[in-house]
Amino acid sequence: MSSNTTYLFIINPIAGVKKQERIVSAIEKHFQNSNCYAIYFAKDKTAVEEEIKTAVSKNIRYIIAVGGDGTVNIVSKYLANSDSILGIIPTGSGNGLAHFLMIPFKLNKNLKAIEKGTYHYIDSATINNQAFISIAGIGFDAYIAALFNQSKRRGFFTYLKFVIRAYFRYKEQEYSFIADGKSYKRKAFLISFANSNQFGYKTIISPIAKIDDGLLDICIVKRPSPLIAIFIWPMIFLKKFHKTKYLEIIQAKEIQLKNQFHSPINIDGDSIINENDVISLQIKPQSVKIIDYV
Structure with a gap:
């Protein structure tokens, strides 16, 4: 990374050698005869975080996450309230x-949009002071995220296999939470805190979600029977899940949820062990600059 660097590409090596080579080749071709870009191959999470923090301190204009939602999470949390602009080249699973x-x-x-450089602001959020940009949650989704992250196989069908196997044994739990000062008690299969609308693979948990409205969507999902779930499943992809009785959405800026089970939490697709008695969430409005892709 030199003083002339305008674009820093953070590449997650889990993408695979051939995919990496194709991406690097495309970047070099697009920015040929220019020294305005740098490419960093992620070695481990700590090294990546140090590279991003250094880039932000040097006011690198564009920092591009090349990977999946986990890579985007790592990059974006250090870009919040900075002068650097987030770009995304999606190469992950979901x-x-x-x-x-x-x-x-x-x-x-994608590279043309990055080079053009126009941007807009989106919200980010925190859960127990850990940043996320897309979605967090507790319950069944965090359980599946833990299984998926431990698997050597990736892809939608691996994800679906874990969902089907776990569905029959995972039970609803009682949750108590406060959202913007109002108390709630709900029995739920999972509770997602959505800044965007989906987990990945176009599985839409909150069709009404907006990423720049200053609100988190608390998505409380009840467990339908396996037979009814067969008919409910397509509605998730059709953005109609919220029209069923199995999903309730409450919007809020701040949330405190009792975690008496010390259940793991899902943060942008990664399952995190959590031993806190209370899970606290807060929206951070208009905190991240992101490239205009549309």
Whole structure:
């Protein structure tokens, strides 16, 4: 990273060698005869975080996450309230935020938007002081995220296999929470806190979600029977899940949820062990600058 660097590409190596080579080749071709860009291959989370913090301190204008939702999470949390602008080249499994924001998967189109450089502001959020930009949650989704992250196999069908196997044994739990000062008690299969509208793979948990409205969507999901779930499942992809009795959405800026079970939490697709008795969430309005892709 030199003093002339305008674009820093953070590449997650889990994408695979061939995909990495294709991405690097496209970047080099697009910015040929220019020294305005740098490419950093992520070694581990700590090293990536140090690289991003250094880039932000040097006021690198554009920092591009090349990976999935986890990579975007790592990059974006250090860009919040900074002068640096977030770009995303989606190469992960679910790519939930990229699908939600309609970010182009074609490299040439994506790089053209990055080079053009116009941007807008979006919200981010925190859960127990850990940043997220897309979605967090507790319950069944965090349980599936833990199984998926431990698996050597990736992709939608691996994800679906875990969902089907776990569905029959995972039970609803009682949750108590306060949202913007109002108390609630709900029995739920899972509770998601949505800044964007989906987990990934276009599984839409909150069709009404907006990423720049200064609100989190608390998505309280009841467990339908396996037979009814067969008919409910397509409605998730059709953005109609909120029209069923199995989903309730409450919007709020601040949330405190009792975590008497010390259940793990899902943060942008990664399952995190959590031993706090209370889970606290807060929206951070208009805190991240992101490239205009649409």
